[in-house]
Amino acid sequence: MKILHTADIHFSREHQAEALASLTVLAETAEREKPALVVIAGDLFHNGLQNSAASGFPALLAVIQRILDVCPIAAVSGTPTHDLPGCYEVLTNLISKHAFVMLEPALPPLFLFDDGYVTTEGSTEHPFNGKPPILLILGCPEPSREWLLAASEGATAQETGEAMKTALRGILLGMGAIRAQHPDIPAIMLYHGPVEGASMQNGQVIGAGSITIGLEDLALVGADYYALGDIHLAQQISGMPAYYPGSAYPVNWGEMGTSGFNLVEITSEDVA
Numbered sequence: 001m002k003i004l005h006t007a008d009i010h011f012s013r014e015h016q017a018e019a020l021a022s023l024t025v026l027a028e029t030a031e032r033e034k035p036a037l038v039v040i041a042g043d044l045f046h047n048g049l050q051n052s053a054a055s056g057f058p059a060l061l062a063v064i065q066r067i068l069d070v071c072p073i074a075a076v077s078g079t080p081t082h083d084l085p086g087c088y089e090v091l092t093n094l095i096s097k098h099a100f101v102m103l104e105p106a107l108p109p110l111f112l113f114d115d116g117y118v119t120t121e122g123s124t125e126h127p128f129n130g131k132p133p134i135l136l137i138l139g140c141p142e143p144s145r146e147w148l149l150a151a152s153e154g155a156t157a158q159e160t161g162e163a164m165k166t167a168l169r170g171i172l173l174g175m176g177a178i179r180a181q182h183p184d185i186p187a188i189m190l191y192h193g194p195v196e197g198a199s200m201q202n203g204q205v206i207g208a209g210s211i212t213i214g215l216e217d218l219a220l221v222g223a224d225y226y227a228l229g230d231i232h233l234a235q236q237i238s239g240m241p242a243y244y245p246g247s248a249y250p251v252n253w254g255e256m257g258t259s260g261f262n263l264v265e266i267t268s269e270d271v272a
Contacts, residue, residue: 001134002033003188006261007041007229008247010082013049015249016056020063022248026261027066033263036135037112038067041229041245042078042142042192045087061094068096072118074110076103077141078192078229103139103190105171109178110137135266136182138175138221139190142230143168143211169217176220186266189223192230195237198244206231218242224266234260 006026011019030038049055067073073091077083091100098116103109108120111133117126118137125132143164179187196214198206206212218226218240226242234246245261 001186001266002035003225003227003264003266004030004033004035004038004261005041005225005227005243005245005264006038006248007192007227007245008043008078008232009040010043010046010247010249011049011056011060012046013055015046016059018249020056020059022261023060023063023067027063027070029261029263030067030070035071035263036114036116037071037137038073039137039188039190039227040073040075041190041227042076043082043229044075044078045083047082048084048087061090064091064100065094065096068094068098068100070098072098072112072116073100074103074118074137074139074190075100076139076190076192076229079142080144083141103137103141105140105174109175111135112137133185136179136185136187137190138178138187138223140171140175140192142192164211168211168213169220172213172217172220176222179222186224187222188225188227188266189221190227190229191218192228194230195228195242197238198228198231199233199235200231215240225264227262 004026009019009022026038049057051057064073075088077088088102092102094100099118101110101118110118110120112118112135113126113131114134175189194206194212195218196206196212200206215237224241226240228242228244231244232247234244236243243262
């Protein structure tokens with residue numbers, strides 16, 4: 001089973017040419033490689049867009065539609081100042097051969113079938129042919145203080161940090177419990193945010209933090225592939241099948257690393 005993993009496209013009116021060029025290569029690769037799924041690990045958008053020819057929005061819809069003619073797309077929201085609330089709704093409402101679906105911890109996980117049909121948990125066989133799913137899809141958007149600490153008003157800074165770590169760990173444990181219920185099929189997890197041990201463009205290595213996922217916590221999910229986004233430098237997290245593909249093009253000054261997307265192949269030997 002092949003999966004195409006991209007993140008940090010940062011589509012904007014100002015950089016529509018660069019973003020569309022990257023998405024076009026992604027669509028061409030999908031048409032050639034015929035993946036079972038394309039995943040976008042956040043920050044498809046850089047800021048708000050108007051639906052106008054000048055903004056490039058119709059061209060964005062066209063290239064997304066081109067990918068959906070091949071296979072479904074699964075995504076998580078990225079940084080709230082880039083992926084504004086509601087920005088993906090027009091994509092999830094596209095009438096296409098395959099679906100554009102969003103993942104959140106509060107929603108059921110998704111199952112993918114060999115014909116590209118995607119459904120939620122509670123229906124672990126194809127409604128039309130009775131076949132089992134071929135992939136479990138889990139996802140978490142970029143964590144924020146607001147939804148991690150909904151009931152922690154008035155806490156000290158230290159208490160706030162610990163509460164955020166505990167809340168994030170609880171989300172990962174919940175995903176791990178879901179994954180444990182389906183050990184016979186591959187599982188992928190989409191996540192937008194910093195992971196401990198990742199390297200920044202300036203060479204700085206990310207350490208432990210209140211909204212940083214630690215390697216041991218990430219491993220709790222038990223995914224066969226972790227599709228990451230947020231860090232704009234393409235890299236693998238040491239010792240794990242966890243990857244940042246890098247940004248589609250240099251978004252900020254000083255970004256000199258390799259950018260692109262990952263073509264992943266998961267075999268039965270990869271499933272524990």
